[in-house]
Structures are given as C-alpha cells and as structure tokens.
Amino acid sequence: MEQKYLFTAICAALKAGEKILSIYNDPTSDFEIERKADNSPLTIADRKAHEVIATILDETPFPVLSEEGKHLDYSIRREWNTLWIVDPLDGTKEFIKRNGEFTVNIALVRDGVPIAGVIYLPVKQDLYFASDSVGAYKLAGITRPEEGATIESWIEKASRLPRKEKHAFPVVVASRSHLSPETEEYIELLRQKHGGVQLVSSGSSIKICLVAEGKADVYPRFAPTMEWDTAAGHAIARAAGMEIYQTSEKRPLRYNKENLLNPWFIVEKKGITLI
Structure with a gap:
C-alpha cells in the first residue's frame, strides 16, 4: 500500500513543481506576495501548488493537512489515523530571492509517524x-511524471540513500x-569536541535531505518549525537510517499533534551522538 501512495505523492510533487516553475520563470511575475498572520510571506506559487497537490491527494482515502489549506480543529484531526502532511512550497523566502533553494514536501503519516515522504x-x-518498505532514494534530472513510470522504474534509476562519504x-x-544563538552555541561545542566543523548553509527542507544523503552529519534546529516543514524529510531520514530527535528528550518528532509547532530538534544518524 505504501508504494501505491508513494507513487501518488511523487506525481503530485512533480506536477506542483511544474506549476511553481511556470511562475518562478516568468520574468513579468511579481509573485503576488501577501503576508500571513505570522508575517511570513505567501505567494501565488504557494496557492497554486497547494491546489495541484490537494486535487491529486483528494483522490486517496486520507485527509490532507497542508500549510496552505484549512487547519481543522484537533477534535476532528485526532480521529485521523493516517493523513497527508503537505508543504506545497517550503522555502517561500528562498523562492522570492530566486536562489532555487525551495522544495515541495509531501508526507504520509500514520499514528504520528511519517511512513513515506517526497521532497522535490x-x-x-x-x-x-x-517509504518504510522501499528505503530512501534520490533521483536527479526529473521534471515531470514520465508516461509509464512506476515506483520500480524510478527506484532502478535512483541512488540509494545514504551515500557513504x-x-x-x-x-x-x-x-x-x-x-539562532542556540544553533551557534551547538556548532561551537561540536568544534571544541572534534577539533573543527564544516558548515554548510541551505534553505528549506533540503537541510534534512543533506543529512539523509550523507553529505552532512547533523542538522540542529533550535528555532521554530511546523509539522509540514519536517514530515516529508523525516520520512526520508528514517528510511535512510537517520532520525529527527527532540532536543529536550531523545525521542523522535511526532505528527498531527494538537499544537502543530515542532519542538527544537536534531537530525542525525540513529545511535550516534556527536556531542
């Protein structure tokens, strides 16, 4: 079942990516930037990508919790054993800056645990x-769902994660x-313990992907994030042998909580603590 819905999520992410790029590459577009209640930016690309994804995922049996969708009360959501958690355009600030470091995030979550995820x-x-059943993969140079494509054909062309570096x-x-200052303090502790660190900067959920891929060893996040920022990356990290731990207690992040705000966390390989 996971593979069927993973295929659906991949198609939704690629089609949303096409819609986002049509706006991003339009030299006449001003992105129609608005401000949400928390003062974070919202563009027409966020809204259009949400529409594309919601249309596809609405054909599945599971409800959709999207950053740009309606956030139903927890009294309703708590009954959702399995759901989609979606960020149609993660890294809107990077999108506006036109630096390319933004993503489409789609996760399938069961009993609070992300069991499948796609980041494009x-x-x-x-x-x-x-997904838990097939592992974690990276496929380069893909722009749209190919005719006749299957999960098996995508896996055959993809690289298994993590890569050993x-x-x-x-x-x-x-x-x-x-x-944040807390992140800077953590980095300094790493530097003192290991004699040095190499710092890599990136936007959006790409940061989680870099750890899952093996290009980075750890991603500390001592600043606010929401569930849709991390759910897809968490699924990919888990399938690659990594985990996203709460900093206050060595337990993985959970999803579809009453409060959709994540606690501070660290992404690292299971069983390894760098500090």
Whole structure:
C-alpha cells in the first residue's frame, strides 16, 4: 500500500513543481506576495501548488493537512489515523530571492509517524523519495511524471540513500535564513569536541535531505518549525537510517499533534551522538 501512495505523492510533487516553475520563470511575475498572520510571506506559487497537490491527494482515502489549506480543529484531526502532511512550497523566502533553494514536501503519516515522504526541488530537478518498505532514494534530472513510470522504474534509476562519504570534521547543515544563538552555541561545542566543523548553509527542507544523503552529519534546529516543514524529510531520514530527535528528550518528532509547532530538534544518524 505504501508504494501505491508513494507513487501518488511523487506525481503530485512533480506536477506542483511544474506549476511553481511556470511562475518562478516568468520574468513579468511579481509573485503576488501577501503576508500571513505570522508575517511570513505567501505567494501565488504557494496557492497554486497547494491546489495541484490537494486535487491529486483528494483522490486517496486520507485527509490532507497542508500549510496552505484549512487547519481543522484537533477534535476532528485526532480521529485521523493516517493523513497527508503537505508543504506545497517550503522555502517561500528562498523562492522570492530566486536562489532555487525551495522544495515541495509531501508526507504520509500514520499514528504520528511519517511512513513515506517526497521532497522535490523544482529548480535543481532533484527528487528525494522514501517509504518504510522501499528505503530512501534520490533521483536527479526529473521534471515531470514520465508516461509509464512506476515506483520500480524510478527506484532502478535512483541512488540509494545514504551515500557513504568520509568527512574530516563533522559537517553541520544550518539554515540560510534562520541561525539562532542556540544553533551557534551547538556548532561551537561540536568544534571544541572534534577539533573543527564544516558548515554548510541551505534553505528549506533540503537541510534534512543533506543529512539523509550523507553529505552532512547533523542538522540542529533550535528555532521554530511546523509539522509540514519536517514530515516529508523525516520520512526520508528514517528510511535512510537517520532520525529527527527532540532536543529536550531523545525521542523522535511526532505528527498531527494538537499544537502543530515542532519542538527544537536534531537530525542525525540513529545511535550516534556527536556531542
């Protein structure tokens, strides 16, 4: 069953990516930027990508919790054993800056655990996808759902994650737009313990993908995020042998909570603590 819905999520992410790029590459577009209640930006690309994804996922048996959709009361959501958690355009600030570091995030969550996830980078044409049953993969150079494609054909062309890379010092991936004092303190502790660190900056959920891929060793996030920011990346990280732990207690993040705000977290390999 997971593979069937993973295929659906991949198709939805690729089609949303096409819609986003049609707006991103339009030199006459001003992105129709609005401000949400928390002062974060919202563009026409966010709204159009949500429409594309919701139309496809509405054909499945599971409800959709999307950043740009209606957020139903927890008294209703608590009955959702399985649901989609979606960020149609993660990294809206990066989208507005036109630096290409934004993603489409789609996760399938069961009993609070992300069991399948898709992250698509429309500009870089990189697709990350994973489920508990098939593992985690990266497929480069994909722009749209190919006629006759199947999960098996995509897996055959993709690279299995994580890739084995050796690093002289711990590679820390950090936010390009949000670097808190607590994150800087964590990085300094790593530097003192290991004699040095290598810092990699990136936007959106790409940061989780870099750890899942093996290009980075750890991603500390001591700043606010929402469930739709992490659910898809969490599924990919889990399938690659990584985990997203709450910093306050060594337990994985949970989803479809009453409060959709995530606690602070660290993404790292299971069973390994760098500090």
